[in-house]
Amino acid sequence: MSAEQSMRAVVARGYGGPDVLELVELPVPEPGAGQVRIRVEAAAVNPVDLATRSGALVDGGLMAARPITGIGWDVAGTVDALGPGATSFTVGQSVIGLRDLLDVSVGAYAEYLVLDESAVAPAPVDVPASAAATLPLNGLTAAQALDRLALPAGGSLLITGAAGAVGAFAVELATRRGLRVVAQANAADEPFLRDIGAHWFLDREKPDLPTEVRRPIPAGADAALDTAGLGIRALAAVRTNGSYATVVGGPPPLPLRGITVHQIWIKADGPTLTTLATHVPTLRVAGTFPLDKAALAHRRLAEGRVRGRFVLTL
Template identity: 65%
Template sequence: MRAVVAHGYGGPEVLRLVEVPVPEPGVGQVRIRVRAATVNPVDLVTRAGALVEAGLMAVREVTGIGWDVAGVVDRLGPGVPEFSEGQRVIGLRDLLDVSVGTYAEYVVLDVGAVVPTPSRLSDVEAATLPLNGLTATQSLDLLGLAPGETLLVTGANGAVGGFAVEIAAQQGFRVVAQGSDAEFLGSIGAEWTVARDADLIAEVRRSVPGGVHGALDTAGLGGRALAAVRNRGRFVTVVGGGDPIPLRGITVQHEWIHADGAGLARLAERELTTRVAATLPLDAAAQAHSRLAAGGLTGRLVLIP
């Protein structure tokens, strides 16, 4: 089968389209024929070697790229009664130290990382849901806010931030969203919006006197976002490195994404706004990485094997 892997570490030029054996599912696993694989920022830092430098994975000659997958069950391993061949599914590959990721024609995942594709979504739309949606829901779970409490989401126009705003609003939180597209953020449930270039602390505390009950920092603002949280509030970041000091009794936590079939199934039941910037063929993965790195995209780029 064809797959895109990183040979060494560096810029998009280290990505190569190669032929590798079709993987076989083991006990409790399914093989998925990939119809769509999302390009995420973590793919860029994996390719560049930043995860190796951070000690999150070992040095590899060949590194698999890609976390999200949408496709069709192609083969079942032993002991998998939950699925049938030909069934549309989505899933998350959360193991870093692998030779092939989801930028491939086939991928094998544990059954606990896979759920049926929501019927309302195309494969391309559905492929944008697992990594970013689960990051948002797991982060909100960490915060542990109650309905009616206030939440700041930084980087709200991004994929994780957008899902977080929408899910939080559906759960009854009052959301302050920091981002560049106020109209979009309002349409998905933000009660207040703060422009990216505005004074975040002043604007949030003007809207919510005393500060918000919690903040989800998807933009890596650290102390700037923490300062918008009230004393003894809660703060969660999803950006590696430089977690802020828990001043004023604020609880600071870091969300490390993990595959969760039950959580993904609950996520798939929600009416969420998926955003796709463009689709590209598998052999254009390097181009996709360059486009994502350049910024300015509305939604995710999705590879079609």
């Protein structure tokens, strides 16, 4: 395939609401050294995509403003071409991958995407591309946060927003590591969270989180993974000299009482993604949309109360 051939992609022209998303024709990208080109079959729609489109990431200093911005991080598809020196994959192989570079003109909402082979992993076996595309960003975020907290088996971990995409992966992965999980979410999510391994459940409608956590764990949880952005409320539920990690942007809480505070910034990691794809956690697809309905998918995600991820299918 030559660079003169074109593909469809959704980009943001400027910043603002879903209406700035535009379906355009662009040249098919060519893979460089150590890269693979993926023919995209599915791309997940994540909250970071909405933040990119709105300009929130520019305002937060996470990326430079540009007239046209690529949207989308997660992909599932098949390897279409190999760049010089790329030897980890074969043409025609089913893969998943993560695009973690923000400042680009083409993202995962496209028919073809070029990634470093270190950002790619074999796709989960017998899993539809629409479901596989929900794994990279949120699964890696959960895994990298748990790695940073580094709790030993038997430790207690509070997970806020436990029914969300990152939170639910974290519950399941933490349980596999032998951790005792305190899951905070809406009451309707309790059966699901207990089914994937939560030891204790807390209703998010109860406002005094530190007190609620200390009912089953008097000293406080050994650590908190704050996917809901509760900040000091989640940190206050952690024991003295414990640890806290947030996956939400903005200033993290101060490290009171000797608590170690981590702010997790996701990075592409093919080996960890390969492990996740080999031992697949529960994947949830909230719904699918064709590529030209990306703006509708953004509107639906912005409405909230979504369990799993919306996915664009190509």
